[in-house]
Each structure stands twice: as C-alpha cells, then as structure tokens.
Amino acid sequence: MTDTAAPAWPRAVLFDLDGTLIDSLPDIHAALNETLASLGEPPFTPEAVARMVGGGVEVLIRRAFEALDKEIDPASAGKIAERYLAIYSARSTELTTLNAGASLTVRELQARGVRLGVVTNKPEAETHAVLSHFGLDGLMDVVVGGDAGPRKKPEPDLLILACTRLGMEPGEALFVGDSENDVEAALAAAMPVVAVRGGYSRVPVDAMGAGHVIDRLDQIGEAIDALMPAR
Known part of the structure; x- marks a missing residue:
C-alpha cells in the first residue's frame, strides 16, 4: 500500500470497533461483572463474555441473563443497560488496547487517499471516546x-447510513469486521467484507462467508489485492 493516488476501489474502508480495531473485552468484561455484582448476580469469565459481545448493549445484557438462566423483560434490560453504560463509560480505555496493526493500517490507508470510518453497535459517544x-x-x-437510529448489525442499515454520509454506494467501500454480525450486515448491504481472526465471533471465522480472511489488520493490503479482480 505505497501508492499515494486515491484508489479506484475501495474508495472507503469501514471498520467494526470491538474485536476489530480494538481489544475491548477486558473493559467490557469488568464493567459487565461490576453491573451484575450491583444486582447480586455472579460474575462471568472473559471467555463467556466474549460470546455475548456484538449485538449492542441491550443484547449483551439479555445474553448475560440468558446465561444466568433468568428471564428479563425489555424494560428491565434497558435500565440495566443504562447502568452498565455508566460503569463502562468511566473505564472504557482502562484495559482496552489497539489490535495488532490497527494504527499503522489506518494511517497507511489515509495516506493512500482512502476514506475511513467506523461502524459499530457500540453507542456513538463511547465509540468517539475510545477512538480519541x-x-x-x-x-x-x-x-x-x-444508537444512530437505524437497525443495528447484522442488519445492513448502519453500513448503508455510513456510505450515504460519505456520498458513495456500498459496493464502493470495504467493510472489515470480526464477527458474523459484521459479515451478515456487509453482505446484506452488498458491500465486500474482510473478516479478521481473533475477535469475538460466535461462529468460526472461515465459516462466515467473508470475501477474504486475515490474521492481522496490517494484512488489509493483501485482502484488497485479492478482492480487486471482482470489482
């Protein structure tokens, strides 16, 4: 990725956040366990929490209570999600780290004239805080x-909204994610998608149906080269 001229494709690369650009599981795990402790519930292991991540905060709460074999109504889940967010927001970067190659990849893509974005089920304020x-x-x-308004991933709406804001069609962009929600959303949006190993998926990465699979973000260049003939 050394050419400084803006490429014909992709015009933009959009990234998922949790499990893709960052390893946020330690802070999510700690915040969820603190939330559960405040309700008198037992803690989960990091491995268990990793399988709950990916659908947004209320899905995280619902999955936690499912794992506790307890029913929870939507109103209660919403209130507990608010409590979790208050705890998480205060510590969202305490233990979180960038994934390997994230900073270099983003900066190299920008230097090539590729437009960049993040599309995540995490609320926008917390997303900006982590990125900052x-x-x-x-x-x-x-x-x-x-919380932008449209349906969350695995629905395609958030990706389509990002492309609308960028003034381009979904097929002109590439999405990079780590989970089945990411791949399903991109495919539904008719957007090429690359999956990164080592995230928080509940489905084996090679079984997701992504156009290309990479081990590290700094392999994006080879993924683009592999997908280019189909563009």
Whole structure:
C-alpha cells in the first residue's frame, strides 16, 4: 500500500470497533461483572463474555441473563443497560488496547487517499471516546454508532447510513469486521467484507462467508489485492 493516488476501489474502508480495531473485552468484561455484582448476580469469565459481545448493549445484557438462566423483560434490560453504560463509560480505555496493526493500517490507508470510518453497535459517544484515546478519531471521515437510529448489525442499515454520509454506494467501500454480525450486515448491504481472526465471533471465522480472511489488520493490503479482480 505505497501508492499515494486515491484508489479506484475501495474508495472507503469501514471498520467494526470491538474485536476489530480494538481489544475491548477486558473493559467490557469488568464493567459487565461490576453491573451484575450491583444486582447480586455472579460474575462471568472473559471467555463467556466474549460470546455475548456484538449485538449492542441491550443484547449483551439479555445474553448475560440468558446465561444466568433468568428471564428479563425489555424494560428491565434497558435500565440495566443504562447502568452498565455508566460503569463502562468511566473505564472504557482502562484495559482496552489497539489490535495488532490497527494504527499503522489506518494511517497507511489515509495516506493512500482512502476514506475511513467506523461502524459499530457500540453507542456513538463511547465509540468517539475510545477512538480519541488512541488518536484515531480525527482520522475518521464517518463514525456511525449503534444508537444512530437505524437497525443495528447484522442488519445492513448502519453500513448503508455510513456510505450515504460519505456520498458513495456500498459496493464502493470495504467493510472489515470480526464477527458474523459484521459479515451478515456487509453482505446484506452488498458491500465486500474482510473478516479478521481473533475477535469475538460466535461462529468460526472461515465459516462466515467473508470475501477474504486475515490474521492481522496490517494484512488489509493483501485482502484488497485479492478482492480487486471482482470489482
């Protein structure tokens, strides 16, 4: 990725956040366990929480209570989600780290003239806070959080909204994610998608149906080269 001219494709690369750009599981795990402890519930292991991540905060809460074999109504889930967010927001970058190659990849893509964005089910304020902490927020041309209004991933709406804000068609962009929600959303939006190993998926990465699979974010260049003939 050394050419400084803006490429014909992709015009933009959009990233998922949790499990893709960042390893946020330690802070999510700690915040969820603190929330559950305040309700008199037992803690979960990091491995268990990893299987709950990906659908947004209320889905995280519902999955936690399912794992506790307890029913929870939508109103209660919403209130507990608010409690969790208050705890998580105060510590969202305490243990969170950038995934390997994230900063270099983002900066190389920007240098090539590729527009950049983040599309995540995490609320937008928390997303900006994390990106800002790692010096990436100012590099993003668009940030779409799970509270933007449209349906969350695995529905395609958030990705389509990001492309609308960028003034391009979904097929002109590439999405990079780590979970089945990411791949399903991109495919539904008719957007090429690359899956990164090592995230928080509940489905084996090679079984998701992504156009290309990589081990690290700094392999994006080879993924683009592999997908280019189909463009």
